Amino acid sequence: MEAGHLALVSYGEMPVVWHTRVLLSRVSGNNWIILTPDHARYEDLLDVTNPDYDDFEYLGASNAIPARIPAGSVYGFAPLAPGELARQMMLAKLEAEALRLQQSLGAPAPPMPGVPVAPPVQPAPMPPPPGFLGPGPAAQTPLAPSPAACWVTIESGGTWKKGDVIVVEPAPLPPGTLVLGDRAVLVDPTLQGQGIFLRRVPHSQAPTYQLEDFRVLLVQFDAQGTRRKDFSSAVPLMVDGSPMGGGLQLESPSTALNAKSLRDQNLTPTTYHEFWLRNGDIPRGDRSIYEHDCLESLRLWRMQVIREAHRICPSAPDYSSADVFMGWRYRRQNQGVDSGLAAYVAMEFKNDAAIAKESRKAREEQQQRHQNPSKKGGEAEMPSEVESPGHLAAGSTGLSTAAALLNGAGPSFDFPGASICSRRRLTKVWKLVSEANDIVGCLNEMYHPAKKGFEDLKTSQAQSCSQHSIYKQLQRRTPVRQPCTEREAVKELLPRGVVQW
Incomplete structure (x- = not known):
């Protein structure tokens, strides 16, 4: 049997069901750590016995x-990802190692103090015969070789500190320790379910694990899953000491712990920079402002900012683009506005402008269609002259403008070089002319030289349509407060003396 293979077992259910088992790690003999289709992992004896x-x-x-x-009686696995199978096999190896340690190694009993035994007395050497040199110096007993490896802690936890030596080979690890290659997990006997990581290293390198890199801080995440560490919570973790390999080749004393004074004043490097500008009377545009601001994060981008500022104007360098070069999230031009929010607002304004532009184009196209109606349906008939005396006189007061426009030819709507305002103005004028033409045509249809009066006449269908058209025109022009009769409506529209009833 090998790890990763499958086996089928039956527990005697009715109807018969064969359960699939994945062999993860061997414990001993036919005892294996297995995985069930329900992702349960435990030790079992895979044998007919x-x-x-x-x-x-x-x-x-x-x-x-x-x-x-x-095939229908097999209870198998759902599709299992290779990564999940590898994770299950790794956990099974750790469990199998722990089971083997529990079965083979018990708690070591302390050795009983034994009775010291005196070494045997060696006989005295025979004196050398005369004329011969005496025996050479006695051979020294070789010392036991220094231990080659040891197990040290690589983190602090419980009663141990980082770099503590747990055991030195060939001494065994404490019972219950889970070993995987050169790494191990030591169970803390004082805390239930807690442990600490160990590593097998050469004995000469064990002291190096007691030192810590001064640049490493614990990783923390906020509620949104973003990696973040506040200044007030990071400064208390600072300690004064020498880094691995000696100092930084500086003769002056270390002043990094002065950052705790900023924390005591409830300041950060950024807020202290603003405080320094207000109280230091630094002139605007001075280079020291930008140098002081960037010293908290040493980046190579700063060199490019200085080069760009002097390239534009060597005598008066401009650092206005420093926030863009340095990649700062909050820019000075935005006055503290988040760059993502500013980009969102700009995009919304851009979309609104695009919608307004398309709406304006649609209105212009619609106006252009009204200015160029088709001759079959949209073009109104314009009489070249007004007949008299049966029709209205062209020179009458009130209709003189409309008659003058009617007698002339209609305006041309071909404006290759005209502006939009000119087109709109001519369109309004022509619309008024068309409405006046409709009213004049309706009055010509309604006029009849009868002596009985307008109300007693039998109107034709054309006259009725003309009346409705006049009423609609009157409603659009000046609303009448009181309802008036047909005769009064005509008198309101026509000047006096034109029509004799």
Whole structure:
């Protein structure tokens, strides 16, 4: 049997159900850490001698179901990702290692103090014969070789500190320690369910694990999952000391702990920079302002900012683009406005301007269609002259303007070089002319030289349509407060003396 292969077991249910098992890690013999289709992981004896099994079938590397087992009776796995299978096998190896340690290693009993035994007395050497040199110096007993490796803690936790040596080989690790290669997890006996990580390193390198890199801080995330560490919470973690490998080749004393004074004043490097500008009377545009602002984050971009500022104007360098070059999230031009919010507002304004532009184009196209109506349906008939005496006189007061416009030819709507305002103005004029033409035509249809009066006449269909058209025109022009008769409506529209009733 090998790890990663499949096996089928039957517990004697009715109807018969064959349960699939994945072999993860061997403990001893046929005892394996297995995985069930429900992702349960435990130790089990994979053999026909298992009293819990009614039947057992090892599929091996082929994973082919034997013919004696119906395919519909197999309780198998859902699709399992390779990463998930690898994670299960790694956890099974740790569990198998722990089980093997529990079975083979118990708590070591302290050695009983034994009775010291005196070394045997060596006989005195025979004196050398005369004329011969005496024996050479006695050979020294070689010292035991220094231990080659040891297990040290690589983190602080419980009663241990980082760099503590747990055991020195060939001494065994404490019982219950989970070992995987050169890494191990030591269970803390004082805290239930807690442990600490160990590493197997050469004994000569063990002291180096007691030192910490002064640049490393614990990683923290906010509620949105963004990596963030506040200044007030990071400064208390600072300690004074020498980094690994010696100092920084500086003779002056370390002043990094002065940042705690900013914390005591409830300031940060950014707010202190603004405080320094207000109280230091620094002239606007001075180079020291930008240099003081960028010293908190040493970046190579700053060199490019200085070069660009002097390239534009060497005598008076301009640092207005420093926020763009340095990649600052909050720019000075925006007065503290978030760059993402500013970009969103700009995009919304751009969309509104595009919508207004399309609406203006649609209105202009619609006006252009009204200015150029088709001759079949939209073009109104314009009489060249007004007949008399049966029709209205062209020179009458009130209709002289309309008659003058009617006698002339209509305006041309071909304006290749005219502006939009000119087109709109001519369109309004022509619209008034068309309405006046409709009113004049209606009055000509309604006029009849009868002596009985207008109310007693039998109007034709054309006259009725003309009356409705006049009423609509009157409603659009000047609303009448009191309803008037047909005769009064005509008198309001026509000048006096034109029509004799």
